[in-house]
Amino acid sequence: MRPAILDPLFASLSSLPGIGPKTGELYAKLLGRDSIEDCRVIDLLFHAPTSLIDRRHQPGIAHAPQGIIVTITGRVVRHQPPPPGRSNVPYRVLMEDETGELALTFFRVAANPRGGNWLEKSLPVDETVIVSGKVDWFNGRASMVHPDYMVRASEAEGLPLVEPVYPLTAGLTSRGLRKSIEAALPRLPHFTDWIESTLAAREGFPTVDDSFRRLHDPHDETDIDAQAPQRRRLAYDEFLAGQLSLALVRQRLRKVAGIPIRSDGHLRKAVLAALPFSLTNSQTAALADILADMESDQRMLRLVQGDVGAGKTAVALMAMLAAVESGGQAVLMAPTEILARQHFATISKLAGSAGVTVDVLTGRTKGREREAILERIASGATQIVIGTHALFQDAVNYHNILLAVVDEQHRFGVHQRLRLTSKGVSPHMLVMTATPIPRTLVLAAFGDMDVSKLTEKPAGRKPITTVTVSTDRISEIVERLRVALADGRKAYWICPLVEESEESDLMSADERYQTLTQLFGSSVGLIHGRMKADEKDAAMAAFKNSEIRLLVATTVVEVGVDVPDATIMVIEHAERFGLAQLHQLRGRVGRGEGASTCILLYKGPLSENGRARLSILRDSEDGFLIAEEDLKLRGEGEVLGTRQSGTPGFRIASLEAHSDLLEIARKDAAYIIERDPDLTSERGEALRTLLYLHKRDEAIRFLRAG
Structure with a gap:
């Protein structure tokens, strides 16, 4: 049974004010759930801010820097509505302070059923108002397009001077999300702490409930940092819940005695x-x-x-x-x-x-x-x-x-x-x-x-030459392939998609297969995940038996496919694949006697991250080094390919930022299992609450089953 103290946090998210059926679906999307029925209040509290808007910066209009959020206090001078029938012309409201003039710019106001009156009511002429947003300078004139906040100076106590910025989804406003989080925070109970007091003191950890409150109420940039005490505390809890549940699984598996295998060889x-x-x-x-x-x-x-x-x-x-x-x-x-x-x-x-x-x-x-x-x-x-x-x-x-x-x-x-x-x-x-x-x-x-x-490759495995080539030069690659295939060699051509989609400009496997078949005829085969199993087997067998020499494929060949005499690997749109996946695909060649090549085709211009990824792969064949670099570049959620049960999709913790805490959590979990294997002590009871809080309750079922 889940401890009653957690009931307010495990209430449906729709129990919070302002979350109805329509907004509920947006929240479900934001939190990565199938529907609002799957969302709990606690899920919202784990949705951490990523940056900060600081409205304490009030430089005056003339001194407002380009593209930075500032707060301006000034007098409304006049309104400039667009001419009748010209809805593409913006509505402007001019305001001034002692340093200069600022045009507040609003698009498509005429299309608003409330018309211009809405702005006249919000920003009356001669009224002193406070506005907040990014200032743009054009020909020496300052403008602010659709300010984030507009409030009369007489009502300014409602303006948040420091505001956390959260990841959003289309249709959900930051103000609406903020209101929901503010409604969720009072539901936090005061927990009996599951961390040893000496560890909490050494690491400077606040209590759990205090950590959640401070997470959602940052005062400056240091509060948003991954190393802020409240973030480290919540990251530690997440690691501890994960390590403890794994330790309980292991304990359960080990409780069932194994049968010793004594073999003579x-x-x-x-x-x-x-x-x-x-x-x-x-x-x-x-x-x-x-x-x-x-x-x-x-x-x-x-x-x-x-x-x-x-x-x-x-x-x-x-x-x-x-x-x-x-x-x-x-x-x-x-x-x-x-x-x-x-x-x-x-x-x-x-x-x-x-x-x-x-x-x-x-x-x-x-x-x-x-x-x-x-x-x-x-x-x-x-x-x-x-x-x-x-x-x-x-x-x-x-x-x-x-x-x-x-x-x-x-x-x-x-x-x-x-x-x-x-x-x-x-x-x-x-x-x-x-x-x-x-x-x-x-x-x-x-x-x-x-x-x-x-860590070693079997003797006789030759290194694979890896090159990066822009898709502009694809005709050269095709020409080289023609020579290689005529020479009796075999090649893979990997595409990121099965079939062309309207949203994507990537080359699909189907489409590439068609174009290469026109050039090379019946020596080209196709394999992808949507084919029936016997069709896939037939395509692989034909490639193995040399009935086809060029296999166009999706990543279905990423793992374990073994055709020792295939020596060329072309990966189209290589910039779209993860490093570990590229390394896996490259490993399909270089398995036999012949010298092998891997050609990474990319569509320019590459982002800095994309360039870094491809150059790491070009310079190294060490999968462990590549995996470490991949983790730095992409984060843990992606490195394992999918976030299935058994893979850690962390909400606060980051393996890169908090790896020191993971080590401590692992030792702590081992110590707990050794001292209190059934979690019956006072700390054990608190740890059960931790497991439920992090939805690791399957581990508690093992306690009972054990």
Whole structure:
């Protein structure tokens, strides 16, 4: 049960005055919710201001700087309405102070049903008024277009001198939002603090309720800064809630004892002999970590981070073979059908050399084939199962599952990791990602895991030459492709969209496919996410078998697609992709013997950020370095690709600005779990309130279930 103290904060947002059905939908959009029914008062309090309007700056008309918000006190001299029938001419009101004259300019006033009278009432001639807004200078004359505030001097006590500026959405006014926030603030209760008093004193943290009030009542620029005490306090709470819920999940997963895997290595030896390469040092070290974890009766929960082409699949296969040697089964879950079937093609061949049976199960597996596979899994005849989410379905019963490998972890949340446990099985869990993730993000999103890193590329992998080329020179690129394809080489051409849209000037995959087919005929293929699974498989197979030599694609080929003899990667509108995604796409080439090239086509002029991104990629192939730079340039919400469950979409905290606090929160969460695993102490009760406040209550359910 949510603590009663939180009820006022979890009331519907529509319980605040002025939020009706129409404005409600705007608030839902602003707060990233589907509808107003999903919005709570607390969501509005987490909507932080990003800057400040300071109306204390009152320089006088003649001294008002260009384009800066100022406040002017002066006398209204006269009104200049537009001539009749000339609604495109602005309505002007002239005012003066002792330093000069200012024209207040209003467009489309004549179209206002209240006509000019509205302005005559607000700004009567000879009245002293106070106006606030940006001043523009033209030919030595000052004007202010649509002032933010206009008030008679006699009623000026209502003018806010310092006003926070919030992110808005079309149709919502800053004044309306401000009123709603002011109505929400009195609902804040006084919380029993969940932070140790020594930590609060050392960090200079205000109380929680005081932090929210100060967040929405900034007095100067330092109050808006990420390092302001109230922001740091709320950021710490957010990190602590995240780390504590991950620690509770981990505790819950670990409560179910693992089955120790004791293996003799005979299958691994046979497969290693069949591998065309030997394992790198970091592969060997990661495998040693995994085998040590699995020998314990505590369940393994390990994340293997490998850069593009660092050989995660080989490590996963060795771990799965250890489970089979111990008399059990292993499953490998991939995020897409293409990837699952590709893993099956690679692994079944290698495992077959040691006599290990492998099956693939996806949503596409139907009828008798599906029944036969389910039977083999239930009887234990299948030793390694590869598939998609279908592996989690209730109809799938395992004979003796000892290890679950999840590929591309950031596409699965904590919840999916728990689904296997909820089926009454408690396999060791190995999670893999080819997206190098900065250390702070690993902590934030996967704080419940041990981590191994694969940093080397297998021997024989050649560096990829990366160049940036403006789209103005696309004809040169096409000509180079013509020569390369005639020479028997293979290439990818990546586009950001599937089909052309009216709003976008980006080149769609469909459109690019049409133009390249006119030039290169039947040697061009197309693959995108909206195609049916068997169409995608057919396109990939044709590319692999050299029936087509140029594959036009969207980012559907970003992860795991393996065509070793493809050596050219063209990425169109590269400025529109994230760094990590560009690095992933580039990793589709450079996988075989031939020298490889990646061409980043950009549409100029590039923003400073865009130029920085492309030059980082041009100068480095180190995925971990690229990921750190990506985090600096784009922020954590984007680096993981999507904000799914299990990815940290922080509202106040920023990994860049507050990484020192994340480290403290992680240690604090570990200390709490050690001292008070069921959160029953006085501080434990307060921490339950924190988890509910940050909507991390699934972790509390684990307490009860545990």
